[in-house]
Amino acid sequence: MAGKSSVAVIYFAILGIVTTAFGIADILVTAGASEFAYGILEIPGDLFRGGWGGVIVLFAGLFYLSGIRNFDEIHQFSKIVMGSILIWIMAGCDIFAMITESIPSWEEETGPWFNTLSDFIAAYAPPYSPAVLLLPFSLVVVYYIRKREQEI
Amino acid sequence: MKQTIDQRWDLIDKIAKQTITFGEYRHTLKDAIGEFTVKPLTGLPIAIAVMYAFWSIFGSFAGFFTDGFFVRLFDAYWLPWLQEVFPGQGGWLYAIMVDAGGIEGGEFVLSDNCLESFGVLTSGLFVAIGVVLPAIVIFYLMLALLEDIGYMPRLAVLIDTMLHKIGLHGYAIVPTILSLGCNVPGVTATRILETKKQRFIMMTLLAIFIPCGAQIGIMQDVVPGLMGWILLYLIIGYFIFGYILNKIVPGKAPEFLIDVPPYRRPMLSNIVKKVWGRITGFFKVAIPFVLLGAAMVGVLYQLGVIRFLGDALAPVFVGWFGVPKETAGPLIAAFLRKDLAVAQLSVIEMTKYQMITAVVLVSIYFPCVATFAMMLKEGWKELLGAMAVLTVVVFAYGGLIHLIGILLGVA
Numbered sequence: 001m002a003g004k005s006s007v008a009v010i011y012f013a014i015l016g017i018v019t020t021a022f023g024i025a026d027i028l029v030t031a032g033a034s035e036f037a038y039g040i041l042e043i044p045g046d047l048f049r050g051g052w053g054g055v056i057v058l059f060a061g062l063f064y065l066s067g068i069r070n071f072d073e074i075h076q077f078s079k080i081v082m083g084s085i086l087i088w089i090m091a092g093c094d095i096f097a098m099i100t101e102s103i104p105s106w107e108e109e110t111g112p113w114f115n116t117l118s119d120f121i122a123a124y125a126p127p128y129s130p131a132v133l134l135l136p137f138s139l140v141v142v143y144y145i146r147k148r149e150q151e152i
Numbered sequence: 153m154k155q156t157i158d159q160r161w162d163l164i165d166k167i168a169k170q171t172i173t174f175g176e177y178r179h180t181l182k183d184a185i186g187e188f189t190v191k192p193l194t195g196l197p198i199a200i201a202v203m204y205a206f207w208s209i210f211g212s213f214a215g216f217f218t219d220g221f222f223v224r225l226f227d228a229y230w231l232p233w234l235q236e237v238f239p240g241q242g243g244w245l246y247a248i249m250v251d252a253g254g255i256e257g258g259e260f261v262l263s264d265n266c267l268e269s270f271g272v273l274t275s276g277l278f279v280a281i282g283v284v285l286p287a288i289v290i291f292y293l294m295l296a297l298l299e300d301i302g303y304m305p306r307l308a309v310l311i312d313t314m315l316h317k318i319g320l321h322g323y324a325i326v327p328t329i330l331s332l333g334c335n336v337p338g339v340t341a342t343r344i345l346e347t348k349k350q351r352f353i354m355m356t357l358l359a360i361f362i363p364c365g366a367q368i369g370i371m372q373d374v375v376p377g378l379m380g381w382i383l384l385y386l387i388i389g390y391f392i393f394g395y396i397l398n399k400i401v402p403g404k405a406p407e408f409l410i411d412v413p414p415y416r417r418p419m420l421s422n423i424v425k426k427v428w429g430r431i432t433g434f435f436k437v438a439i440p441f442v443l444l445g446a447a448m449v450g451v452l453y454q455l456g457v458i459r460f461l462g463d464a465l466a467p468v469f470v471g472w473f474g475v476p477k478e479t480a481g482p483l484i485a486a487f488l489r490k491d492l493a494v495a496q497l498s499v500i501e502m503t504k505y506q507m508i509t510a511v512v513l514v515s516i517y518f519p520c521v522a523t524f525a526m527m528l529k530e531g532w533k534e535l536l537g538a539m540a541v542l543t544v545v546v547f548a549y550g551g552l553i554h555l556i557g558i559l560l561g562v563a
Contacts, residue, residue, distance in 0.1 A: 078184035104220030
């Protein structure tokens with residue numbers, strides 16, 4: 001049990017550090033009023049997604065880091081869950097925006113009302129925001145929630 | 153049969169044994185998260201994230217329907233068709249119902265989009281259905297979800313300390329958020345506040361600083377990049393003037409007790425009922441006012457009243473508020489429809505800062521006619537008091553925003 005907990009602690013410590021770094025990067029990029037893209041990562045530079053969103057990603061990282069000590073205690077564990085919830089909120093909003101942008105053709109006068117299949121699929125191609133990249137890693141918390149429920 | 157005290161205690165013990173389970177209470181994850189969301193240090197980041205999600209989904213959903221489909225439907229099909237089939241092009245009825253158009257080189261020119269045509273059947277319908285409907289649907293859906301999950305009471309607890317600084321308490325978040333959908337139910341919801349002082353402060357702040365869903369929807373459509381600044385000015389104004397009102401309005405601002413329920417999975421039937429009820433309520437109140445407002449603005453323009461008032465008040469608008477002379481017309485028309493006024497402002501050439509100032513002025517200007525009527529229902533003394541405060545706020549805050557612009561070198 002202790003061994004499994006220490007794996008979780010190391011995992012969420014690393015995730016916390018990466019998430020905090022992404023949050024700080026979001027804020028710095030927004031402060032520089034420019035966008036940043038590298039490989040599959042894209043950091044938005046606008047005040048809403050980059051600034052406000054960056055603050056939320058930063059908080060998510062801090063929740064992860066503050067929750068790793070005494071991981072098995074319910075209040076500490078709930079901080080880890082809250083960190084993941086913040087990532088889910090951010091990533092959910094980004095994915096919802098992708099979906100709404102991928103369906104209409106955005107033609108003003110003529111042409112089809114809906115996007116072509118290739119453009120529709122292309123809308124989901126990378127680069128992605130930090131929250132979307134962090135999403136699969138944040139889902140690991142679901143395993144620990146289930147495990148805790150089974151133990152009770 | 154009369155029982156002795158001992159017999160009653162025995163009966164109580166018997167019932168207790170059958171109904172109460174004794175044991176050590178273990179905190180669940182839901183309990184722990186519930187506790188964290190009301191503590192400032194951990195609750196504020198969650199509140200910031202919830203508000204982010206609210207506006208992000210609002211923007212994506214409204215943009216999907218308005219810019220993705222309705223703009224094209226109205227501008228490329230509805231407007232040209234009406235311009236062609238409606239009789240009397242260039243006449244006053246045509247101008248009021250379809251297209252006020254413009255004069256270029258001495259000739260009447262038709263508008264090419266519904267935001268510039270200002271007709272009841274074009275701008276009026278476009279604003280009501282193309283802009284306001286998607287905005288209101290998603291706004292009330294999100295609000296119903298937050299209520300049914302059990303987050304709203306937690307937000308009330310979280311913001312209680314801050315709202316006490318302006319003479320209100322945590323419950324004031326309910327009329328405030330409701331007003332972001334429509335000011336009319338917002339004003340009605342001020343009745344949940346206990347004292348006259350609180351109700352007056354809340355009603356005045358709602359009428360001045362809280363833009364309704366229709367206005368937010370149109371702002372999102374025509375000035376999306378400036379939304380953040382406009383809302384920031386309104387939030388700052390809400391707290392500054394709330395603080396001042398708390399100091400000068402006599403009366404009490406009592407504490408409040410609230411039962412914070414556990415988090416719950418929302419029920420679809422509840423959500424559907426709530427959203428449907430609110431949307432139909434909104435449309436019964438707002439749609440007639442949107443169309444009537446568009447008609448009245450058209451009539452006043454045709455009679456030259458708005459031009460006359462605009463010319464007369466232009467020195468105030470240009471000198472005191474620092475906005476172009478052309479904004480005087482829309483700002484006067486804002487009394488009838490704030491959403492239409494924002495649409496009118498969007499086609500006037502001005503700097504970013506002037507646009508921010510002009511849209512903030514539209515917001516803090518007289519409440520729309522529907523809200524005005526609702527405030528009158530709450531009492532004419534309160535209405536007169538709110539109007540007096542509003543007049544002072546428009547000039548003081550409008551001038552202050554201009555001054556900030558001058559100091560920053562952007563006005």
